[in-house]
Amino acid sequence: MILIKAIVRPEKSDEVMAGLLEAGYPAVTKVPVFGRGKQRGLKVGEVHYDELPKEMLLIVVQDSDKDFVIKTVVEKARTGAGHFGDGKIFVMPVEEVHTISSGIKEA
Amino acid sequence: MILIKAIVRPEKSDEVMAGLLEAGYPAVTKVPVFGRGKQRGLKVGEVHYDELPKEMLLIVVQDSDKDFVIKTVVEKARTGAGHFGDGKIFVMPVEEVHTISSGIKEA
Amino acid sequence: MILIKAIVRPEKSDEVMAGLLEAGYPAVTKVPVFGRGKQRGLKVGEVHYDELPKEMLLIVVQDSDKDFVIKTVVEKARTGAGHFGDGKIFVMPVEEVHTISSGIKEA
Numbered sequence: 001m002i003l004i005k006a007i008v009r010p011e012k013s014d015e016v017m018a019g020l021l022e023a024g025y026p027a028v029t030k031v032p033v034f035g036r037g038k039q040r041g042l043k044v045g046e047v048h049y050d051e052l053p054k055e056m057l058l059i060v061v062q063d064s065d066k067d068f069v070i071k072t073v074v075e076k077a078r079t080g081a082g083h084f085g086d087g088k089i090f091v092m093p094v095e096e097v098h099t100i101s102s103g104i105k106e107a
Numbered sequence: 108m109i110l111i112k113a114i115v116r117p118e119k120s121d122e123v124m125a126g127l128l129e130a131g132y133p134a135v136t137k138v139p140v141f142g143r144g145k146q147r148g149l150k151v152g153e154v155h156y157d158e159l160p161k162e163m164l165l166i167v168v169q170d171s172d173k174d175f176v177i178k179t180v181v182e183k184a185r186t187g188a189g190h191f192g193d194g195k196i197f198v199m200p201v202e203e204v205h206t207i208s209s210g211i212k213e214a
Numbered sequence: 215m216i217l218i219k220a221i222v223r224p225e226k227s228d229e230v231m232a233g234l235l236e237a238g239y240p241a242v243t244k245v246p247v248f249g250r251g252k253q254r255g256l257k258v259g260e261v262h263y264d265e266l267p268k269e270m271l272l273i274v275v276q277d278s279d280k281d282f283v284i285k286t287v288v289e290k291a292r293t294g295a296g297h298f299g300d301g302k303i304f305v306m307p308v309e310e311v312h313t314i315s316s317g318i319k320e321a
Contacts, residue, residue, distance in 0.1 A: 003197065007243055008314065017158075021147065027195075029114055030141040030158060034244040040235065051231075051244060060197055074314050082315035088241075090217065090274055091310035096198035100115065100181050101189035110304065124265075128254065134302075136221055137248040137265060167304055203305035207222070207288050208296035 001094040004059040004069055007035055008077040008087040013055040019076035020059065025069055029058040039084040054087065060094055108201040111166040111176055114142055115184040115194040120162040126183040127166065132176060136165040146191040161194065167201055215308040215321045218273040218283055221249055222291040222301040227269040233290035234273065239283055243272040253298040268301065274308055276321075 008016055013030065020028055035054040043049075061069055070089055078086050097106045115123055120137065127135055142161040150156075168176055177196055185193050204213045222230055227244065234242055249268040257263075275283055284303055292300050311320045 002309070003199065006314075017143070021143075026143055026147045027145050028143050029161070029163065030143075031138060031163070031245060036231070036235075036240055036242050036244075038241050040240045054243070056243065056245070060195075070310075070312055074312065074317050077314045078317070079315075082317070084315060086314040088274075088314065089310075089312040090308050091312075092199060092217065092306060092308055094197050094199055095109070096177075096196075098177055098181065098196040098198075100113075100184045100193040100195065101186075101191060103181050103185070103189070110306065124250070128250075133250055133254045134252050135250050136268070136270065137250075138245060138270070167302075199306060201304050201306055202216070203303075205284055205288065205303040205305075207220075207291045207300040207302065208293075208298060210288050210292070210296070 001060055001097055002063055002066055003092045003094050004061065004066070004073070005090040005092060006057045006073045006077065006087065007033065007054050008057060009079070009085065010053050010055050012077045012079070016057060016073055016076040019072050023068070023072045025059060025061060027059070031056040031058070037085060052085065060097060066091065108167055108204055109170055109173055110199045110201050111168065111173070111180070112197040112199060113164045113180045113184065113194065114140065114161050115164060116186070116192065117160050117162050119184045119186070120164070123164060123180055123183040126179050130175070130179045132166060132168060134166070138163040138165070144192060159192065167204060173198065215274055215311055216277055216280055217306045217308050218275065218280070218287070219304040219306060220271045220287045220291065220301065221247065221268050222271060223293070223299065224267050224269050226291045226293070227271070230271060230287055230290040233286050237282070237286045239273060239275060241273070245270040245272070251299060266299065274311060280305065
């Protein structure tokens with residue numbers, strides 16, 4: 001299995017969560033984080049914001065579901081035609097998944 | 108080495124932390140998160156809670172300690188005979204571990 | 215690519231972030247966490263603190279940048295000659311990186 005770690009705008013988080021549910025991937029862990037991207041923050045008038053609040057979404061799925069889940073997240077997390085700060089998706093290997101309630105190892 | 112990433116009920120977190128300490132695994136990183144599982148939230152009377160607070164515990168151990176640590180977490184994190192929402196454990200590969208104080212690479 | 219996951223003292227976090235920016239690695243995700251290390255907390259007078267606040271910094275870079283980034287984090291995160299509680303760095307494999315704004319897969 002794989003972990004899809006998506007870092008998205010907080011204002012897009014609900015839309016991504018809804019999109020994943022609708023697409024058949026209800027199980028998501030959400031972590032509030034702060035991000036600094038390649039654009040090194042945001043300038044609003046005279047004020048420079050070095051780090052911006054983001055939501056990190058963790059989704060563990062079968063390898064075969066990877067491309068579909070990434071496509072879903074990209075579509076829901078993107079603003080308009082796409083802007084800096086829309087976020088990143090990282091794919092990482094998962095060797096085992098255990099369900100605590102049953103004690104069963106799923107993968 | 109491996110990373111054991113356990114997502115548990117917040118009310119079980121202290122018990123899991125105590126169990127890990129007692130079992131000889133004091134080093135744990137704890138992250139407050141929100142989770143939505145396969146059960147898609149929780150319904151209490153008329154109110155539906157889409158996402159529930161969870162604790163994510165990160166434990167990096169030798170591969171040979173994997174099964175024992177997972178067993179410890181499952182035993183301490185499980186409620187009664189096991190219920191939906193008790194959580195998940197993911198095992199992920201770790202290529203290197205560095206200790207900042209000494210600058211030593213351990214693995 | 216790889217994920218460098220650094221757990222550092224909160225009071226050193228800004229210094230590490232500035233060091234990474236200066237070294238040419240602006241993109242960092244920062245997560246407030248709680249940590250318990252091998253020293254099992256901290257005793258101040260009569261009071262024992264079991265878990266201490268830390269910052270977890272997530273930096274995804276090319277494999278070839280690994281040693282330089284780790285060196286930068288260690289230098290900035292270390293206190294004096296190095297003390298327990300300065301933190302740990304974990305290196306984990308990343309299989310793919312996607313940029314949400316462009317939809318482009320980078321690695």
